[in-house]
Amino acid sequence: MYGTTDLATIVDRRQSQDPELILYVVDQRQADHFEQVFRAAYLAGYADEGALEHIGFGTMNGADGKPFKTREGGVLKLNDLIQMATEKARERLREAGLGAELSPEAFEATAHKVAVAALKFADLSNFRGTSYVFDLDRFTSFEGKTGPYLLYQAVRIKSLLRKASEAGAAAGEIVVSEPAERDLVLTLDAFNHAVMEAYDRRAPNLIAEHAYRLAQSFSKFYAACPVLAAATDEQKASRLALVNITLAQLERALDLLGIETPERM
Numbered sequence: 001m002y003g004t005t006d007l008a009t010i011v012d013r014r015q016s017q018d019p020e021l022i023l024y025v026v027d028q029r030q031a032d033h034f035e036q037v038f039r040a041a042y043l044a045g046y047a048d049e050g051a052l053e054h055i056g057f058g059t060m061n062g063a064d065g066k067p068f069k070t071r072e073g074g075v076l077k078l079n080d081l082i083q084m085a086t087e088k089a090r091e092r093l094r095e096a097g098l099g100a101e102l103s104p105e106a107f108e109a110t111a112h113k114v115a116v117a118a119l120k121f122a123d124l125s126n127f128r129g130t131s132y133v134f135d136l137d138r139f140t141s142f143e144g145k146t147g148p149y150l151l152y153q154a155v156r157i158k159s160l161l162r163k164a165s166e167a168g169a170a171a172g173e174i175v176v177s178e179p180a181e182r183d184l185v186l187t188l189d190a191f192n193h194a195v196m197e198a199y200d201r202r203a204p205n206l207i208a209e210h211a212y213r214l215a216q217s218f219s220k221f222y223a224a225c226p227v228l229a230a231a232t233d234e235q236k237a238s239r240l241a242l243v244n245i246t247l248a249q250l251e252r253a254l255d256l257l258g259i260e261t262p263e264r265m
Helices: 002-016 028-044 078-095 104-124 147-166 179-189 191-201 205-224 233-256
Strands: 022-027 052-057
Touching: 002 028, 022 028, 028 052, 078 104, 104 147, 104 205, 147 205, 147 233, 179 191, 179 205, 179 233, 191 205, 191 233, 205 233
Parallel strands: 022 052
Antiparallel strands: none
């Protein structure tokens, strides 16, 4: 039986690894099964109370609201899903006029990163127990709450920092004087809380939400507060410092979600 197999696995893990905590990242529909297995393990003394935890997640559904499958009705393989997303990412990059200056190899690498970002962010931006509808057109958009949008913002920041470096401009002491600067600083300050909450609640969507808020705050800051064309050198240095911190935090948040940012688009 599945239950006895899981109990045997718990015994084996305790004998070979003796972990303090075991997390089962499995479909939410298996909740009752794991409730029974965990209770049996505790009663039998195979695990300490609270040492087993089911991290249930929802399903990726088709337009009909049922778990997403291939046209033939079979389960979609991850490799096929990534290939579909990569093809769509190529289209999106060309439509947006991005990647034209990249070599063919660099363009393909960027398209792959965009595709993976689209899929991972779409999955992790929802609370893990929530099912969602698979919509590749929406997932791969460079606008809205998507992985590609966050990559675009990161690349945009990197481009700004390259221009600053070429102009000999350097970051300095941060002095907040504009509302958009204050909003960005407060958003940056919320990162630690988002990470701790994500850990405590086993909810990566909180990190995804923070990354999106950070990208939005930076976009408002960038529009309202000229960086390289700042009124004074002190103001320029202050804003460059904010830009540097924003990039570092955005890339850290994306890295926690398993998303890699390209250097250029």
